[in-house]
Amino acid sequence: MTQQNDNIDNMPNQEEEIDLLELARKLWDSRRMLIRWGIAGAVIGLIVAFSIPREYTTTIKLAPEANDGKAASGGLGALASMAGISMGTGGGADAVYPQLYPDVVSSVPFVVGLFDVNLVDKEGNATTVRQYLEEDTSAPWWSAIMSLPGTVIGGVKSLFTSDDEVAEGDSINIFHLSPKENDIVLALSSRISANVDTKTSVITLSSTMQDPVVSAMLADTIAMRLREYVTEYRTNKARQDMEYAQKLNDEARDEYYKAQQRYADYTDKNQGLILRSAQTERDRLQNESSLAFNLYNQTAQQLQMAKAKVQQTTPVYTVVQPATVPLRPSKPSKVLILVGFVFLAVVAASAWILFGKDMVNSFRNKKVEEKAEPEQ
Incomplete structure (x- = not known):
C-alpha cells in the first residue's frame, strides 16, 4: 500500500x-x-x-555649510543621523532647507528664469535655453508620427481662433503660461534635477542636454541660481534690517551735521559776548550737537552690526564636483x-x-x- x-x-x-x-x-x-x-x-x-538622439548629462555636487546643531541638537540629532534622516541645516526658523531644493529647482518660477540664460554650443554658436529647446533639440522619427494627431487638432483650432487670442507677448506670465511655454517648462523640468543626500546633505545637481557644452553651462547656471535663491532667502531679513539701519544712520548723520553747523555758526557770530543769555544759547547748541553725535555714533555701530549679520547669515557652499563638459553620452544605452x-x-x-x-x-x-x- x-x-x-x-x-x-x-x-x-x-x-x-x-x-x-x-x-x-x-x-x-x-x-x-x-x-x-x-x-x-x-x-x-x-x-x-x-534613432534616439544622444544625451549628455553634467553633474555638480555642492556641500552646504555645516550647522552648529540648532535644529537637530543633542540626542535627537544623533538619533536622526543614525537613522539616515537630516533634520535640516538652516536653523529652526529656516523654511528652505536642503531637502526642499529639488522642489525649488523644479518650480515654475525657477525654470522660467532659465529661459533667457545665454549659452554656447559645441560649435561656438550663441543661443539661449529656450531657443535651444525649440530649435536645436531633435526627437526620434516616431515622435513626429505620434504628435501628428495633436498637430492636426491644433491646426484646426487655430482656424477658429482669432489672432489676438493666440498672439504671445515678449514677457512671460508665470501665473498664466501659454501652451507653448508650458511645453517648454515641462521639457526643461524633465532635463534638470536636484537630489539631496539625507545623511551628508550633499546636493547633486544635474542637467541633460543633447549638446555636451550646453549641458555643462546649464548645470553651472543652475548651481549659481540655486545659491542666489537660497542666499536671497536666508539674508532677506538681515538685509532689511541693514537697510533700515542705513536709513537711521543717514538721518542721524544729517542731523548731526546740521546741529554741528548751527553751533559753529552761532559761535562765530557771538565771539567776545559775555551775556548770560548768549552763553546759555551756546551751551544748548553744543549739547544738541553732542546728542546728535552720540545718536550718529550709535546708529553707525548698529549699521556695522547689521552688515556683519548679513555676512553671517549668507550661506556658504563648497563645490565638491564642479561642472565639466561630458565626453560620453549618458543615454541612450544602445547595448x-x-x-x-x-x-x-x-x-x-x-x-x-x-x-x-x-x-x-x-x-x-x-x-x-x-x-x-x-x-x-
Whole structure:
C-alpha cells in the first residue's frame, strides 16, 4: 500500500518533467524560428537605438555649510543621523532647507528664469535655453508620427481662433503660461534635477542636454541660481534690517551735521559776548550737537552690526564636483536597447511556439468541426 502511494505521489512530478521536456523539444525543433525572430529583434533594436538622439548629462555636487546643531541638537540629532534622516541645516526658523531644493529647482518660477540664460554650443554658436529647446533639440522619427494627431487638432483650432487670442507677448506670465511655454517648462523640468543626500546633505545637481557644452553651462547656471535663491532667502531679513539701519544712520548723520553747523555758526557770530543769555544759547547748541553725535555714533555701530549679520547669515557652499563638459553620452544605452529587443523577440517567438500556435490550431479545428456538423 505504501509503495502504491509513493507511485501516486511521483506521478505529478513525472508528468511535469515530461511536460518540460516536451516544451524544450518544441523550442529546439523551432530553433530556426527563434533565431529569425532574434535577428529581427536585433535589427529593430539597432534602428531604435540609433534613432534616439544622444544625451549628455553634467553633474555638480555642492556641500552646504555645516550647522552648529540648532535644529537637530543633542540626542535627537544623533538619533536622526543614525537613522539616515537630516533634520535640516538652516536653523529652526529656516523654511528652505536642503531637502526642499529639488522642489525649488523644479518650480515654475525657477525654470522660467532659465529661459533667457545665454549659452554656447559645441560649435561656438550663441543661443539661449529656450531657443535651444525649440530649435536645436531633435526627437526620434516616431515622435513626429505620434504628435501628428495633436498637430492636426491644433491646426484646426487655430482656424477658429482669432489672432489676438493666440498672439504671445515678449514677457512671460508665470501665473498664466501659454501652451507653448508650458511645453517648454515641462521639457526643461524633465532635463534638470536636484537630489539631496539625507545623511551628508550633499546636493547633486544635474542637467541633460543633447549638446555636451550646453549641458555643462546649464548645470553651472543652475548651481549659481540655486545659491542666489537660497542666499536671497536666508539674508532677506538681515538685509532689511541693514537697510533700515542705513536709513537711521543717514538721518542721524544729517542731523548731526546740521546741529554741528548751527553751533559753529552761532559761535562765530557771538565771539567776545559775555551775556548770560548768549552763553546759555551756546551751551544748548553744543549739547544738541553732542546728542546728535552720540545718536550718529550709535546708529553707525548698529549699521556695522547689521552688515556683519548679513555676512553671517549668507550661506556658504563648497563645490565638491564642479561642472565639466561630458565626453560620453549618458543615454541612450544602445547595448541595453539591443539586448532588450532581442529578449522580447525571443520571448514572443517562444510564446507563439509553445502556446500561440496550438491555440490558433485548436480554434481553427473547432471552427471546421462546427461547419462540418450541419452538413452531416
